[in-house]
Amino acid sequence: PKGLNLLGLNKSISMPFVPQALAYFEQLKESQDGWEVCGEALAKGIYSDDHVKFFCFQVLEHQIKYRHGSLTGAQQQLIRETLMKWLQLQLMSTQSEKPFIKNKAAQVFALTFIMEYLTVWPKFFFDLLSLVGLSPHGLDIYLRTLMAIDAEVVDRDILHSPEETRRNTLIKDSMRENCIPALVESWYQILQTYQQSNSELTCQCLEVVGAYVSWIDLNLIANDRFVNLLLSHMSVEELREEACDCLFEIVNKGMDPVDKTKLVESLSQVLQSAGFFIVEQEEDVDFLAKFSRLVNGMGQALVLSWTKLSKMGDVKVAAETLRALEAKVPLMLQLLIHEDDDISANIVGFCYDYLHILKQLPLLTDQQKNNVEAVMLAVMKKLTYDDEYNFENEGEDEAMFVEYRKQLKMLLDRLAQVSPELLLESVRRVFTSTMQNWQTARFMEVEVAIRLFYMMGEALPASHGAHFTGDATKSSALQDMMRTLISSGVSEYHHTSVTLEFFETVVRYDKFFIVEPQHIPNVLMAFLDHRGLRHSSPKVRSRVAYLFSRFIKTLHKHMNAYIEDILSRIQDLLELAPPENGFLALLSNDDQLFMFETAGVLIVNGECPADRKQALMRSLLTPLMEAFRLLLAKLTQEADEERQTALADCLSHAVGFASRTSKAFSNKQTVKLCGCSEVYLDCLQTFLPALSCPVQRGTLRSAVRSFLHRMIICLEEEVLPFIPAASEHMLKDCEPKDLQEFIPLINQITAKFKSQVSPFLQQVFMPLVLAIFEVLSRPAEDNDQTAALENQMLRRSYFSFIQTVASSGMNEVMANQGAENIERVLFTIIQGAVDFPDPVAQKTCFIILSKLVELWGGKDGLVGFPDFIYKHIVPACFLAPLKPTFDLSDAQTVLTLSECTLTLKIIHLKRGLEFVQFLQQEYLPSLQVSPEITQVLDQGDISHGKIS
Known part of the structure; x- marks a missing residue:
């Protein structure tokens, strides 16, 4: 055909994916008769190149999908004939097409079917079947087409419009009636x-x-x-x-429960008599995984039937269904215990549902108790790691086993609901015998024994010993097991999985040490020596740092005798790792954060006097301060950018560590009561010079700003003398992100100290506002989405700052800025309320306007402000909702409208009848609102917000 020859294509050409070719086929899609050219090429088998054939089908697909409705009857007929002729060519061919072409052809057949089956091609399947007969090439296309139709019409994972859903229902109904x-x-x-x-x-x-x-x-x-x-x-x-x-x-x-049971039973009998239930004779694990899934489906189907029949009160049939179900349990157990985890995982659903049934039965038979025990033993066995598990470099297989373990844990939890005593006894038996022989046992046996004990904490209800009591007569099984765990020496086992499980379990059951504090020294030593924080594996050290902090937090009241010993033993772990090449610290910076927090908790909660606490805290933080001063001096002299970054990160960590120690303080144990104020003020004095460092400003400012946030909470008004200088440094050479992060600090100070910081706020107000204006006025590329988002967030922060000032009862802060400055700020608020399509910022602006009207809008308010109300605030309340971007289907916009209405109500409250007359006589007529409507307005309308 002429169209394809434009590209000089011939029958044997191998067409590469060149841009011209792709552009050409896009042209064919869009042209009026391009599809006819492609259809003819397919029907006559002109081209042998697979890509050309594929593109021809794509052009046809595009035509059917998007233009079918505009085709004439003759053109639709031509598409049908084209497809059937192409299919006929396949029947005569000795060679089958490539799968990707057959799949695309099947898609085009399916699309045509969907468009025409209910109208002009009701005999679609009969025509297809009569043409292909039993030809394998033809049947291949026929079956692929059926799967493509299933994907378009039946597949529940694909979202359809209501119209498509109705069409699909009609197609299925018609198929059931005519051709299924x-x-x-x-x-x-x-x-x-x-x-x-x-x-x-x-x-x-x-x-x-x-x-x-x-x-x-x-x-x-x-x-x-x-x-x-x-x-x-x-x-x-x-x-x-x-x-x-x-x-x-x-x-x-989906079926009636009685019919479903019959179906499953008949299938089950045939499978059993054919020998499929003898699992141990089957070597093909891929088949067994599928078979396990089938058995799982059969089991769950019977569970569903039993549940429905029980609800219907059909006791006799329900009992028969339960018998049928229990007959499958031996097979279920064989599959659950299978060494291949995929086979086992595929049966977990049935197992879980079966246990759920047993939980509902008033009394268990001996056989059912045996089944529960068998499931329990299977779960315990299957939880065990195998030799191949790679602990040092966990990959996909390891991740799959972790997921599989989660499924087994669900079974264990369900077992605990069915028979907590039996489960506890079984776990205790396994645990005790393993702990007696841990030196000779393999790591996976030791790990799973401790793991099972760990799992009891969640699985068992408190009434079955999941808690610890001080009453010796009521000593629980878990309490005995904890004693065994600690005294057995198993913490010395040389495998990371056992070590980690030991520490996880100790922390899971940390309440045990409140009841038996005599065991604390042993466990503390395990945390602190080669078994824990000094372990050869970084993974163990990292996890233990976190677990140790949790352990100390829970038991800080019992640590008094050990505080100084612990602090001296962990001293080297609290050192700031200098950014020197080749220096390998035992702990990462994140791990060290937990260590500093732990040290803080020990010092703050100790029973020693305040001066001792101060001395301990000073010895903890002084090395950080000294290192900080040295590193900061180095940074200012450093020219190499990579080295600058390393130094700045190290400085940032130093500030972070100091900050983390302050988390130990509470309402009962304040910084002041512990005598530590002076130490933290020294820290502040040490860290603040970093704000004026000319390099790496972002990293340093962020760290110091976070520290200031903490100190405002911890030091209260003692922090105030440091705020002016800090603010001055942070407002120099600002980026949008710097300002955006600085504003919450000012908001925190304003909200916390209110009138105490009024002089400072009056001083910093305009410099901060001007810095924001300067950043927002910087030119940016039109399509720079990052800059646009940063500006939007900065605008929101700015409005939130004005809102905080206005709402803190410090109207003098703004009132004392001079008329010109006040006017500038007010205009930005009006602009934010009306011009920016950002409902979050708009809402904040109307809240500010309401507050300012409340403060300055009365008879004795700010000079000139009533005039501003009528000239700008009232129009803003009308103009904002009239904007096309004001989307009332958006929840934030609805809140904005509510604040806008509230602003009008407060104006009315402050200005009374004068406001109503302004609306009736001046403003509404200027909007071409008819006199009839303006005269209907009364004061009640406005005060109830009806004006909107």
């Missing part, structure tokens, strides 16, 4: 004909049956001839996995 029996017959013929000679086609057909069974009449599939055929496929190596999936879909179909 014929399709099912065709599937049977394919499965029977090709089960020996063409496994690929047979598997495709099984996939189709599995997909369609969810919405067609089940009796067409769940009958002797079909099921027997499927079961015969279960014995063919190439077919059995797909046959398993197909049977799973049949079992999964």
Whole structure:
């Protein structure tokens, strides 16, 4: 055809993915008759190049998807003929097309079917079947088309519009009525004909049956001839996995509970008599994983039937269903205990649901108790790591095992609900025997024994010993196990998994040490020596740093005798690691944060006098301050940028560590009461010079600013003398992010100290405002999204600052800025309320306007402010909601409207009748509002917010 030859394509050309070719096919899609050119090329088989054929189908797909409605009857007929002619070519060809072309062709067939089946092509399937007969090439396309139709019409994972959903329902109804029996017959013929000679086609057909069974009449599939055929496929190596999936879909179909039980039972009997229940003889793990999924589906189907029948009160049939279900439990247990985790994981759902049934029964039979114990032993065995698990470099296999362990934990929790005594006894037995022989046991046995003990804390209700009591007569099983864990010496075991499990369990059951504090020294030594913080594995050291901080927080009241010993033992772990090459610190910076917090908790909560606490805190923080001064001096002299960054990070960590120690203080143990104010004021004095450092400003400012936030909380008014100088430095050479992060600090000071900081705020107000104006006025690229977002966030911060000042009862801060400055600020608030389509900022602006009207809008308010109300605030309240960007379907915008209305109400409250007259006589007429409407307004309307 002329169109394709424009590119000089010939039958044998191998067409590369060149931009010209892609652009050309895009042109063909958009042109009026391009699809006809492509259709003819496909129908006549002109091109052998796979990419050309694929693109031709794409052009047809585009036409059907987006322009089908505008085609004439003859053009629609041409598309149908094109597809059938292309299919006919496949029947005559000795070679099959590539899968990607067949899939695209199937998509085009499916799209055509969706568009035309209900109207002009009701015989779609009959035409297709009569053409392809039993030709394997033709059936391949037919089956792919059925899967493509399933994806478009049935697949529940794809979102459809209401219109598409209605159309799909009509298509399925029509198919059920007119052609499903014929399709099912065709599937049977394919499965029977090709089960020996063409496994690929047979598997495709099984996939189709599995997909369609969810919405067609089940009796067409769940009958002797079909099921027997499927079961015969279960014995063919190439077919059995797909046959398993197909049977799973049949079992999964929604049905009446009695019918479902019958179906599962008949399937079960046939599978059992065929020898499939003898799992240990099967070596193919891939098949067993599919079979396990099938058994899981059968089991869950019976559980669902039993639940429905029990609710209906059908006791006899429910009991029969339970018997059928329990008959599957031995098979379930074989699969659960299988050494392959995929096989085991696929049966967990059935196992979980079965335990849920047992939980609901008033009394368990001996057999049911045995089943519970068997599940328990299986879970304990399957929780165990295998030799291949790579603890040093965990990859995908390790991640899958961790997920699988989570499923097993769910089973363990469910076992605890069914029989807590039995579970506790079993775990205790395993734990005790393992702890007696831990020196000779393999690491995975020791780890899982401690792990099971750890899991009891969550699994068992408190009434079964998950808590510890001081009463010796009531000493719980968990208390005995904790004693064994600590005294057995197992913390010396040389495997990271055991070490970590030991510390995790000690911290999980830290309340034990409140009851038996005599064990604290032993455990403290484990934390502090080669078993914990000095372990050879960085992973262990890191986790132990965190766990140690939790342990100390819980038991700080019992640490008094050990405080100074602990502090001296961890001293080297509290050193600031200098940014020298080759220096490997034992702990990372994040881990050190936990260590500083722990040290702080020990000092603050000790029973020693305040001067001793001060001395300890000073010895903790002085090395940080000294290191900080040295590093800051180095940084100012350093020219190399990489080295500057390393030094700045180190300085930032020093500030962070000092800050973290302050987390130990509380309302009862304040900095002042502990005598530590002076130490933290020294820290402030040491850290503040970093604000004027000419390099690495972002890192340093951020660290010092965070420290100031903490000190405002901890030191209260003692911090105030430092704020002016700090602010001055932070306002120099600002970036949007600097300002945005500085404003919350000022807001915190304003909200906390109010009138105490009024002189400072009056002084800093305009410099801060001008710095913000300067940053916001900087030119930016039109499409620079980052700059636009930074400016938006800075504007929000600015308005939040004005709101904080206005709401803190310090109207003198703004009132004393001079008329010109006040006017500038007020205009920015009006602008924020009206001009920027940012409802968060708009809402804040109307809150500010309300507050200012309240403060200055009365008879004795700010000179000239009433005039500003009428000229600017009132119009803002009308103009903002009239903006096309004011979207009332957005929740924030609705809140903005509410604040806007409130502003009008407060203006009315302050100005009374004068305001009503202004609206009636001046403002509303200027908006061309008719006199009838303006005269209807009364004061009640405004005071109730009806004006909006």
